[in-house]
Amino acid sequence: MSKRNSAKYKLDRRMGENIFGRPKSPVNKREYGPGQHGQRRKGKVSDFGIQLRAKQKLKGYYGDVTEKQFKRTFTEASRMKGDASQNLIGLLERRLDMVVYRAKFAPTIWSARQMVNHGHIRVNGRKCNIASARVNVGDEITLGSKAREMALVMEAQGLAERDIPEYVAPDGNAKVTFTRVPTLDEVPYPVKMEPNLVVEFYSR
Structure with a gap:
């Protein structure tokens, strides 16, 4: 069975965080992004950029589910009673x-x-x-x-x-x-996840 280390660790470096909490993550040694210009890429991020990053991080953590699947899950979460961000986490954890x-x-x-x-x-x-x-x-x-x-x-x-x-x-x-079904604070994420920003991203 393949472990797909390269893609997983590439996500870590792109986000600058050890998304999966793995001891071999390259972020443990260097926190800048991948590529020859990784160290220089530190411009100011817009609100849209922050929301997009939160969406990519959450989607990536769940094994990079397809955008179509992820958006469908969000749509279902937003139609349920209660907090859409908590509903989203609950559906993903199920x-x-x-x-x-x-x-x-x-x-x-x-x-x-x-x-x-x-x-x-x-x-x-x-x-x-x-x-x-x-x-x-x-x-x-x-x-x-x-x-x-x-x-x-x-x-x-x-x-x-x-x-x-x-x-x-x-x-x-x-x-x-x-x-x-767990709430956000019960899910053992190695890094901070912000599903509220994902809700904002899709609600634009």
């Missing part, structure tokens, strides 16, 4: 690939998506290979029998850089239950 990542079944969001696509994940005992499938409160997500022996899964479960959040309750090493 993606199956994200729950697999939060459960520490995979070391990165990209490998989590690949595990789902390859049919290694069960939702309430039934195989689901759609990464964007939405998990409901009370759903049980389990690893398939083959996946339990994979080196990738063992690597993920041994990672010290992140913990399983409270809204994903583990039952042994191969099963978790999605207990509730």
